[in-house]
Amino acid sequence: MKKFTEIDKARLDELISRYPTKKAALLPALWVAQEVYGGWLPLEAMALHLELPTADVQGVATFYTMYNKEPRGKHAIEICHNVSCMVLGAEQLIQHCERKLGVSATGETTADGVFTLARVECLGACCNAPAIQVGGTYYESITFAQMDALIETLKSAPSETVSPPQAAMPEMRDF
Ligand code: FES
Numbered sequence: 001m002k003k004f005t006e007i008d009k010a011r012l013d014e015l016i017s018r019y020p021t022k023k024a025a026l027l028p029a030l031w032v033a034q035e036v037y038g039g040w041l042p043l044e045a046m047a048l049h050l051e052l053p054t055a056d057v058q059g060v061a062t063f064y065t066m067y068n069k070e071p072r073g074k075h076a077i078e079i080c081h082n083v084s085c086m087v088l089g090a091e092q093l094i095q096h097c098e099r100k101l102g103v104s105a106t107g108e109t110t111a112d113g114v115f116t117l118a119r120v121e122c123l124g125a126c127c128n129a130p131a132i133q134v135g136g137t138y139y140e141s142i143t144f145a146q147m148d149a150l151i152e153t154l155k156s157a158p159s160e161t162v163s164p165p166q167a168a169m170p171e172m173r174d175f
Contacts (some may be wrong), residue, residue: 009049075115090130098117139147
């Protein structure tokens with residue numbers, strides 16, 4: 001099982017330095033841990049480097065659905081099933097993917113470990129429904145044909161992990 005390297009620890013330290021307390025850095029720190037551990041949070045990943053009670057860390061990690069408590073496939077296809085996406089065909093898209101991949105969209109992973117398929121709540125892209133997310137990338141107004149093409153492309157693509165939100169923040173612009 002992978003452990004935090006000195007580089008990972010330095011990354012956490014830099015992250016923690018941006019917050020008034022270690023506890024305040026817990027959410028982004030868990031993102032780093034999830035990335036380090038290949039897209040999910042085994043118990044030892046939650047030990048982090050924060051000197052917080054394990055119960056506090058587990059309480060937070062198990063509350064939020066974006067932290068994965070089980071290993072996932074190389075690519076996690078997350079399909080929004082909330083109102084806007086549902087009205088514009090999310091349910092049919094989910095069923096299409098379930099048939100194509102042979103897994104349930106309840107977070108199941110294909111036998112070859114390449115794809116995990118999951119329904120998720122609103123991705124905040126309602127104006128371009130139906131929306132899906134794969135790793136850190138959004139695909140919007142997606143059709144069956146685009147979904148099929150994406151699945152084919154992903155089969156040979158490297159895994160894309162989601163970076164902690166702070167690391168992905170764009171530069172501030174003047175408005
Ligand atoms: S309802 Fe699907 S992105 Fe908001």
